[in-house]
Amino acid sequence: MTIFLASVGFGLLTAAVLAIAAVGFTLQFAVTDVLNLAFAAVMTAGAFTAYGVNKAGVSVWVGLLVAMAVCAALSVLLNVFVYAPFQRRGSAPITIVIVSLGMALIIGFGIEAIVGGVNVSYAMSQGRTWHAAGLILTTVQFVIIGISLVVMVAAHLTLRYTKLGKSMRATAANRQLARNCGIRTGRVITITWAATGALAGLAGTIFAIDIGSFGPTSTNLFVVLILAAVFLGGPGHAYGAMLGALLIGVATEVSAAYIVPSYKYVIAFVVLLAMLAVRPTGLFGART
């Protein structure tokens, strides 16, 4: 029972990180129509940006804000100079996926060329350890879960109640129609890249905080979790991604407590393939 509860705690932590990444990825796909396989590489860029700031003697929490800004800018640039030109030319979706894989290589290995292949950690305090209702988490881990909850609520309020959020949903549903209704879709798309890029930076940094020691290739397997969460909820559905992240996060960590930890990704992988095979539109998606 103790192991179970402790693993649920870790599951919530993983889910917290995963939810931010999955919501970012799924919104990016929904609004911009780019299945951006470079998303995890942008996360890594965020983690190392925060590391650079941290190494200069500044708190990692400041580094986190810098990482969000840098990743927002990086994502906007990716769109302006790479994805948008391909889309304007009418390239097939699969071409853009291949291009995004190329971008993933450029960013990921570009970072490795700069920082080298070694793993690093932030200089930071984890705070004291709390035992609450069987969960064992440090202060920092509680902060991560808190950040994630704030982001989820903010995403919900933005999508539901603001003009920007409604414009994003309209653009996602039908870009042409949205434009004809007077929505400046170009601007909405740019803002989406910035916002989801910032989410990638945030997710990358708290992922690095969470796993402690990280390197340029640390997010490679995390991608499996992101994709599983996204496809479980249905690609393009923000709330689906949140639920998917919760289920995948808890399921992987709980299973890791009972089987060999290195196999914990298997459950996410099986979920992903099953969703692709049976219901690619996700639990929340329409039947086709």
Add this chain to the structure above:
Amino acid sequence: MTYLITLLVYAAVDAMACVGLSLQFGVAGVTNFGFIIFQAAGAYVAAILALPAQSANGAFQHYIGGWNLPFPLPWLGAAAAGAILALPFTFLVGRRLRGDFAAIGLLVTAVLLNLLVMNYVPLFNGDAGLAIVPAPLQSQVMTTTATGYQWGFTVGVIVLVAAVYWLARRLTESPFGRTLRAMRDNDKVADSLGKNLLQLRTGMLVVGGAIAGLSGGVLVSFISVWSPAAWTYAETVVLFAAVIIGGRGNHLGAVLGAIIVPVGFEESTRLITNANPSLPPNLLPSLQWVAIGLLIALFLWFRPQGVLPERKRVIAVPEQPATAGAIIRPRTPPAGDPAEHDAILQAIDVSRDFGGVKAVSGVSLSVARGTLTGLIGPNGAGKSTLLAVLAGTDRATSGTIRYEGQDVTGLPAYRRARLGLVRTFQLASEFKRLTVMENLLSAAPGNRGDTMRGALYGRRYWKNDEQATIGRAADILRRFGLTDLTNSYAGDLSGGQRRLVEIMRALMTDPAMLLLDEPMAGVHPELAHRIGEMLTQLSRDGLTVLMVEHELAIMDEFCDPVIVMADGAVLAQGTMAQLRDRAEVVEAYLVG
């Protein structure tokens, strides 16, 4: 000397893998982001077939099998392993799943299988991998390091690559290859013309998997080691880069790409590292990956067709018409009641919902044999959806569709097309990188070379069928006055010409009934008129046509009867003259 041999063998192995990928991705349009796992499977299987039992070497490495089999069984086993591994992925490449989602599924599979093999030691010795894999004929020759043996191995592998290349070409330059290219250019349309996408894609996964597996088997028996580090997911990207840069769909381009990208990059990195030993060890390999990413993006932008583009297949048109009379085969109605207007197609209470929105609700209609029936209605009336449901490119939520007296409600589009019920599309749907002639040929059923086996038998086996099909296509082209465009790429035509290509292509399927979705939209009025006359002639020859059209003048002149739809339901049916007299029709459509 050893260096040259190593280079040649690596080039040959990469070339083999790239030809396999070129078949899958370049010809058939199957984007297999997990390609490397098929090579890995071949390497592992070849290794455990060739190795003695794990206890033989003092059990310093763990693996299953260890059958100590003689050459060439390990290589055959490698090819078989790649082919068999393809089968579980069949579910990813069917009609339902988007190609990019399937690609992601395969990519994630590659990442995960690598992790599993790395962590599970009893299977293939985990992270450390397998070592001292015997070379072919190792026990028969004195020493495998002798120059003579090494050269023999090299020549043998190059011959093997030539054989794979020959096989790939044989498949590609056949009616079967043309079908694959049609599927690559537009899979939904290929489906509607009677192509079984699932079978075609599965076939290509298996063939490509076998080639990848064989390349892995060859590689492992040369380098004698194999571990998870040799087949990370990113290795697939290298092969994709090679095929994109060399020229997808052109197998010679794939070979060239294999020499430029994997071999060229590895070697230049090695040379630079040797010249500058002070560089950080990780720097150049990392930059090499960055360069591969850049090359992919730059080539896809500036030269998407690659260094050696897919070449155009020019087909000579026979001077003499093949047949004098009708361009479609006269069909005899099924036996039974020979009532003059028996129904060829019936919809009984057919509905199609999209998440609560009823696009088509409770439509019952019947199309009489040999008529040119019109279908009109305001935008959003559900005409195109009804057409899709009738053709099988979309599913009916409820109701029954009967064609030639047979219930076809559950049949997929390609099966209905094979029964003679063929549709065209509202949006341009030509196979862009096929010529006009190839567009027509691709739709013809019953060509002996249009199966994988037939293609492998070679040109002599299918030459006669091909000639007959070309003759028929030439007749249709002549009838439509488009002989001049025979060898133009369909993607280069004007909008009106594309509509004609689409109609001609549908006729090539030898249909009993055509479902046309706005065949005259965006077509010059004179040409539209000619299409109308052509269709009238065809219906006199026995073809039944159901045609969605907005232009009422066309309906007035050519269609009888005309069906009116509004809000997903059938409002009225009759001649245009009758319809103009009916108040509710005029209100729903003719005025508003």
